[in-house]
Structure formats: structure tokens, C-alpha cells
Amino acid sequence: MAILDIEGLDLRYRTDRGPAEALSEVSLRVERGEAIGIVGESGCGKSTLLKAVMGVMPPNAAITAGAIRFEGRDLVAAGPEAWRRIRWKGVAMIAQSALNALNPVKRVDAQIAEAITTHESRTRAEVEARTRELLALVGVDPGRARDYPHQFSGGMRQRVLIAMALALRPPLLLADEPTTALDVIVQDQIFRRIGALRGELGFAMVLVTHDLALVIENCDRIAVMYGGLVVEEGPVAAIATASCHPYTLGLYNALSRLGQRRQPVSIPGRPPDPLAPPAGCRFAPRCPFAIERCHRERPVMQALSARHAARCLRAAEMNDLRPAAALPETWEGPQP
Amino acid sequence: MTAYVLRRLAYMAITLFAMITLMFFMFRLLPGDPTATVISPALDEGAREAMRRRFGLDQPLLTQYLAYLRNLTVLDFGLSFRTSAPAWEMIELRLVNTLLLILPSMIAAYAIGAFGGALIAWHRGGKAEASVVLFATAMQSAPLFWLSMLAILVFSILLGWFPTGHIVTPGRFPGPSWRMYLTADFLHHLALPFLVNTLYQLCFPLLLMRSTMLSTIGEDYVELARMKGLTERRVLYGHAMRNSLLPLATTLPMILGWAVAGSVVIETVFSWPGLGLLMIEAISGSDYPVVQGAFLLIAVLTILGTFVADLLYGLLDPRITYR
Amino acid sequence: MAFLLSFLGAVWKAPTGRFSLVLLALFLVAAILGPLVAPHDPMLRNYGPDHKLLRLAGPSWDHWLGTTLMGRDIASQMLHGARPALLVGGLTAFGTVAIGMNIGLVAGYFGGRTDDVLMRITDMFLGLPFLPFIIIVLSLTGRSLTTIVVAMTLVMWRSTARVIRAQVLSLREMPFVAAARITGASDLAIVYREIAPNVLPLALVNAAFALAWAIITEASIGFLGFGDPNSITWGSILYDAYASQTMYRAPWWVVPPGIAIMVLVSAVYFVGRAYEEVLNPRLRGI
Numbered sequence: 001m002a003i004l005d006i007e008g009l010d011l012r013y014r015t016d017r018g019p020a021e022a023l024s025e026v027s028l029r030v031e032r033g034e035a036i037g038i039v040g041e042s043g044c045g046k047s048t049l050l051k052a053v054m055g056v057m058p059p060n061a062a063i064t065a066g067a068i069r070f071e072g073r074d075l076v077a078a079g080p081e082a083w084r085r086i087r088w089k090g091v092a093m094i095a096q097s098a099l100n101a102l103n104p105v106k107r108v109d110a111q112i113a114e115a116i117t118t119h120e121s122r123t124r125a126e127v128e129a130r131t132r133e134l135l136a137l138v139g140v141d142p143g144r145a146r147d148y149p150h151q152f153s154g155g156m157r158q159r160v161l162i163a164m165a166l167a168l169r170p171p172l173l174l175a176d177e178p179t180t181a182l183d184v185i186v187q188d189q190i191f192r193r194i195g196a197l198r199g200e201l202g203f204a205m206v207l208v209t210h211d212l213a214l215v216i217e218n219c220d221r222i223a224v225m226y227g228g229l230v231v232e233e234g235p236v237a238a239i240a241t242a243s244c245h246p247y248t249l250g251l252y253n254a255l256s257r258l259g260q261r262r263q264p265v266s267i268p269g270r271p272p273d274p275l276a277p278p279a280g281c282r283f284a285p286r287c288p289f290a291i292e293r294c295h296r297e298r299p300v301m302q303a304l305s306a307r308h309a310a311r312c313l314r315a316a317e318m319n320d321l322r323p324a325a326a327l328p329e330t331w332e333g334p335q336p
Numbered sequence: 337m338t339a340y341v342l343r344r345l346a347y348m349a350i351t352l353f354a355m356i357t358l359m360f361f362m363f364r365l366l367p368g369d370p371t372a373t374v375i376s377p378a379l380d381e382g383a384r385e386a387m388r389r390r391f392g393l394d395q396p397l398l399t400q401y402l403a404y405l406r407n408l409t410v411l412d413f414g415l416s417f418r419t420s421a422p423a424w425e426m427i428e429l430r431l432v433n434t435l436l437l438i439l440p441s442m443i444a445a446y447a448i449g450a451f452g453g454a455l456i457a458w459h460r461g462g463k464a465e466a467s468v469v470l471f472a473t474a475m476q477s478a479p480l481f482w483l484s485m486l487a488i489l490v491f492s493i494l495l496g497w498f499p500t501g502h503i504v505t506p507g508r509f510p511g512p513s514w515r516m517y518l519t520a521d522f523l524h525h526l527a528l529p530f531l532v533n534t535l536y537q538l539c540f541p542l543l544l545m546r547s548t549m550l551s552t553i554g555e556d557y558v559e560l561a562r563m564k565g566l567t568e569r570r571v572l573y574g575h576a577m578r579n580s581l582l583p584l585a586t587t588l589p590m591i592l593g594w595a596v597a598g599s600v601v602i603e604t605v606f607s608w609p610g611l612g613l614l615m616i617e618a619i620s621g622s623d624y625p626v627v628q629g630a631f632l633l634i635a636v637l638t639i640l641g642t643f644v645a646d647l648l649y650g651l652l653d654p655r656i657t658y659r
Numbered sequence: 660m661a662f663l664l665s666f667l668g669a670v671w672k673a674p675t676g677r678f679s680l681v682l683l684a685l686f687l688v689a690a691i692l693g694p695l696v697a698p699h700d701p702m703l704r705n706y707g708p709d710h711k712l713l714r715l716a717g718p719s720w721d722h723w724l725g726t727t728l729m730g731r732d733i734a735s736q737m738l739h740g741a742r743p744a745l746l747v748g749g750l751t752a753f754g755t756v757a758i759g760m761n762i763g764l765v766a767g768y769f770g771g772r773t774d775d776v777l778m779r780i781t782d783m784f785l786g787l788p789f790l791p792f793i794i795i796v797l798s799l800t801g802r803s804l805t806t807i808v809v810a811m812t813l814v815m816w817r818s819t820a821r822v823i824r825a826q827v828l829s830l831r832e833m834p835f836v837a838a839a840r841i842t843g844a845s846d847l848a849i850v851y852r853e854i855a856p857n858v859l860p861l862a863l864v865n866a867a868f869a870l871a872w873a874i875i876t877e878a879s880i881g882f883l884g885f886g887d888p889n890s891i892t893w894g895s896i897l898y899d900a901y902a903s904q905t906m907y908r909a910p911w912w913v914v915p916p917g918i919a920i921m922v923l924v925s926a927v928y929f930v931g932r933a934y935e936e937v938l939n940p941r942l943r944g945i
Binding site: 355476480483488600630635638642 | 782789790897916929
């Protein structure tokens, strides 16, 4: 049984200007011990998806369809109290910004301890020992357990958040841009630490980031999101060499790769307005390969192999289009 | 920490000294010279001189100032122009009355305001929130003395539940006595001004708490607390409300000032024999030693409150460094 | 002027803001035209058809809000009271923000010793008990609208100064300030051309709250008997009612002035808050 199975999830925000579709028909399976990366531009719905899994959507958001199954049990149907019990015990999260995610007026050990005591009845000594053990595990001096968040550096705070996420040894860990605020060297250290811990503890991971390179390095599978939809999904190797969605190819071009002299090429245009998404393919207005059909017909997920699928009407032709997609000129052309 | 407290104490001393000095010169130099009102020009020259000598007004200004400072250190505000009794004796008792009315009601107002504001923000977006906000704003916008008058009109005159004023039934205690505070009669007299003042003063902390909470609820650490699976109660009290108390604490000194201002009007309406009423009475009677003493005491209370609020804030927020 | 328009536009967007602006406009009209359209002379003692003084007469067609113990028309007094309320409130709010903003700007921008000295002075003013101080100043200098405005401004600028200073402290570190400095702008130019426009919204919110507080305080001063003896204010109407000791027999004498103050001040608060919500959308609770 998959540890997490999201099926046909629709999520809407109520806004002043009407309903905004933040997620539509999102389906994603995470197997035990597997690492999956979700990539996309900001606003594509990737963070919203993680919050939906954690069950902490803002009050103006509502799940209108679909299921989020954790170890086979649908959390949406199970109700808030059952969902609360799964949080952190079953699915924990490494939050995005370590500075704001830690409560500035509470000591670090207290913040880790409350995660433990909420779910397990332990003596104070046990909790304290566990907290110190966790800090040591992520490479933070346990002697600093009684410090306040502002007394730590950015990298150290991120480690504290990881320690907190591992407090109950959850089988699934979500990570939302865990290193965006950090410099490259610290980022590397953190990911090595996460990798080592995964080897040791065997938890599954969903890594959300806008950085495709991080996913390629750290994950087994990739899901690419655009405008609230999953547009391509497959094993890292398949997507890296034979992506079948122009948006994924565009993200690739945006990477600056070591040893290559060419400039990274960005995708022109802006992500779709969630209040008024395009009628056909949501990427069509920015897509250099869009044909007339793309503007009126909504593509569905097409299986390209056993584990690789893409939401593009021209997915089958992609082998021929791919060389053109690698050329910067293709993306510079006038957009309709 | 010790250094911080010491520095704050030093600031407090400076502020206090400045206040005392300001007061001295204000009373001596502003157009309405006390000698003009107290020492009537109708008196003959000899009597006027005697009066001047008696109140030390014939000395040079600096000598008067030094004498004034020296007297303050032993709480000697001089003799009341009106009763010729030491001013401090009159003030002392009034201070207790004011504190008994204002302190409990401010504590109640802050506690209720903080919890109420936190709760309406937590359950935001409903009709209940909108009506509480509207009601609190209207209450806050009404003058306290007018609310007191309406309260007396409705609850004392029409319904007859409470006395219309005074601290105990007049005539029951001929002289000032501590036993007075232990009677049900006293509590009966305290009830209405206490309720009106509490209801009025809780509007500000309530509205402030609500708006702070609305910002805090959106913070990442509140979301993380919820992700950790904490119960909603623990997220509310342990994180959102705990952190929202900080801005509320910074307003304490300001509120204290309002409470004192409030005490002046509420004591007037309810004929409550406190410092505020004493000051108003003394001003109309041009009894300057008493005015000075009452005002100084009110100022000391305000400054002390500011000091306590500063320390409290330091305790609540670990990010404040005690440099 | 453009800024004022954008302020009004922002407030107009929220329903409560729009409603409050309309109310404020009505009060403004009353302040300007009130004395002209008042049906009676507010100090005139009115006599009934039987040539007896109309003491504490209830509301009628002739006297919409009844009469006082001295037979004076309450509706006319109310109309006369709008002008001093708005005038004193407005001038005090203006003075408060003008002083508070300048002190906050200078203290926050220059920092160091300047900041220390200015903040110590602010602290000292913070120690002044609000209403008692005003009353003492008034009792010593004499009672007039001018002295009331001056006395209130003296004790009200302090909180604005603190708020503005805190904002300037963070603005000072912004890139646009550094940019201005590189182009050789003088300190004064940076403070007033670069930083001041950015604290203006905050100052405006503060002005609204100062206006609200000044109107209430002016009424309290009037009620305590320290108002300008030459003008009729809502506070002085209530003072007369209270001093006559007959107010409990005549609710029409006591209720209208309080309602007027409450509605006016509420409207000011709601305008301030609507603007605050534009500046900080989180306050809308989304």
C-alpha cells in the first residue's frame, strides 16, 4: 500500500474577486521510502498541495473533490480530529522559512517537546533525552537546546526544524523549499544530512522546490506542476532525458548547468491567473509549440510508459520537438 | 538584566525629577499665580505679608524650589490653603480609594479584553466578530462620563439596583476608617463604577488584541504549531495568543494614563472620593498644595506603571536584549 | 492633495469606510452650517404660550430635542456644538501628528545621541497624566479653545513620535535611502523627501486616532467644567445637565450629545481602521 495516495484533489480559495482554483485533479502516489520531488514556479500550487496534505489550509480554502489517503485511510473524509492525530506522527513537515517557522518567544527544546507530548505520553526526562538526541542527530549542539530561535544561524535553525520533523519518526516527511533562504554550501550540507537520515531511518519524502536540480540530485521521481495541475510525472531519469511536456523542457533550459557555457533561458510570460485560467491547456499561452487545438481543448494525463505520464496534447510528438525546445530562440519568439 | 533594571530605574528617576521641576515652575510661573487667587487683594498689606510668609512665598524662587524639593522627600506637600491641614493627609486616603476602584477594573479589563479579542479573531469572519467589533468601537467612542451618566440613569434611578454615587452610604462612617472597606455597603457602591469602567476600558485591549491576532494567525509558526498536530486550543493559547500579548504589553503605560484620565471623570460622576475628584475640587478651590500633591502622586503612579510595563515586556520577549 | 485623494479612495473601497466617510461629511456640514440653520438662539430662554419658562420641556415640533432647565433649545445647542468638536479635534490631531512625526523622523533617522535625548523627552511626556495635566494647564492659563488645543497637543504628540520613530528605524536601512545618500542628497532632503512620504500613511492612521481621542477629551474637559466658557460644546451641554442635577428627569438632555460624540468618533475610528486594513491586508482576517 502506498504511504500517501492523493487522488483527483480539487482545492479552491474564496477571494474577493471570486473563487480561485488552486489545485485541480491532482493525483500523486508516494510509495514507502520513496523520495518524490514536486517542481514548478511560485504560485503553481505546490505549497498549497503540501498544506492540504497536512490539513492546515487557510480558512478561505476548501477541498471540493478528491481524496488524500494516508496508509489507505482518507483523511478528508476522516474529519479534523483524526487528521490532527496523523499530523507529525504520520506526516511531518520541514517548513519553508526557518526564521518565521519557529516561534520567536519560545525556547527551541520546548517547541520540539510539544510535538512529542501532543502525540505520545512521555515523562519529562524522556522528552528531554529525546530532544537532545534529535538535535545531535541533525548536528546541532544539544547544549543549545534551551536557546531561543534568534540565537541560531539560518542553517542551524533549519537543522532544528529537521530535528523537529523527525521527533516522532514519521514514515513520511514533506519538505517545502527547505533551503531557499540559505547559501549554497549550507544548502548542500542540509541535503546531505537529509539523505543520510533517510538512509538511516527510511522515511519517504516529498520535496517541493522551484529548483529542478535539487530534485534531480535528491529524488527518485518528479512531478511537475503548472497552474494547479500536475503536468508531468515520472522517474527522474525519464524526465531528465525524455521529458514529454514543453513546460518541463522550459524549466530545464532555465537551469544553469556546470560546464556549459550557454546562458540559462527562462520561460517568458507569467503563470495563469487562478481566477480565470485559460480555457484549453493552461500552459498554451506561453508554449512555443502550442497549436490551435491547445487553446481550446483541455489535455488529460497521457501514460507514456508504465510510470511516466504527461498532460500535453502533443506528448507523442515530443521526441521530434525536444531538440527545438533546447534552443533559446524557440522561447524568444513572439507569444500569441 | 540587573544593568537593564538599573538603567530603567535611572531613567525613571530622571523623568520623575523633570516632572517635579516642571510642576514647580508651572505652578509658579504660569499666568494664574496662586498668590493672586488665594491672597486676595482686598486684604490689607500686613495680612497679605503674613500670608506670604506663612506659605513661604516671600522667598526667592530658587530658595522656594530647594525647600519644595526638600519637603517632597518627606512627602510634605505643605498645608492645604483651604483646611490648613497637611495636604498629604488628604491625599493619602484618596489614593487608596482611587486604587481600589481603578486597579481591579483595569486588571479585569485587560484580562477580558485579551481573551475576548483573541477569541473573536480566532473565530473570525462571522457575524459575532462583526457585532463585537462594532459594539466595542461604539463603546470606545463614547465619552466615559456619559456612559457613567447613562448607567446611573438606568441602573440606579430607573431600576434602583445600585446607589447613585459615593463610596459608602453618606453618614455611615463619620470619620475615615479602614473598616469602611470591609462592608457590603462599600462593595455595593463600588459595583457600578467598577462595571462601567471595566466595560469601557476593555474595548481598547479587545480591539488591539483582535488586530494583532489577525496578523499573528497568518504567521508561519502558528501554521507549524498546527502541523505538529497540537489541538486548536494549544495553538490558540500557546502560540497565537501568547505572541499577540507582546504588542498589548507595550500599550500598558499608555493605558495607564487613560485609566488615570478615566478616574478623574468617573470619580466626578460617581462622587467617588478619589485622587481625581480631589484634584478637581482643589482646582476649583484654588487649593494649590493639594492640587500639586494629587497631581504629583498621579504622575508617580503613571511613571511607575511605565517602568513595570517595560520590565514586563522584557520578560515576555526574549529578543529584547538587556544592553 | 493627490495623497489625500488616494487616502479617500482607499477608505471608500471598504463598505464601513464608505459609510463612515458619509457620516463624517454630514458632521462636517453640521459644523459649517450648524449655527446658521439652528432653529433658535442656543442661549435664549424660551417661553411657552402661557409665558412661562419652558423648563425641561420634552421634544416637540418647536423644540425637536426639548429644552434645558433654563428653557434653552437643545437641538440648537447640539448644532452649535459640532463646530468646536471638529475644530478642536482637527487642530489637535494636526498638531499632534506634525510634532510627533517630526520628532519621530529626526530621532529615528539620526539615531545616537539625538535619538537618546528626544526619546528621554518623549518618555517624560509619557509620564504626564493625560487629563489631569490638561486640566491643570487650563486652570492656570485660562480656558479657551486655543489653550485646550495647545494643552491637548502637548500630551498627545508623544505616542505618534514613538510609532513614527520605530517605522523610521526600519526605513532607514532600506536601499532607496542608501541610493539617495550615494547621489549626494543631504540628510534633510533624505528625511523629508525620501523617508517622510513613506511614513505618511502611518501618520495618517495616527492622525485619525488622535482626532478620535481629541474629540472625546475635549468633551471630557467640557464636562469637568474646564471648557471654553464662550462656546457651546457637547461636553458643556452635558456639564450643564449634570450640574443642574435634573438630568435624570430629562433623558433628551443627556442622550443626544453623547450619541453625537459616539457616532462621530466611531466614524473616525472606522475610517482609520479601513485605511489601516488597506496598508495591512492581513487585518481583514483572510
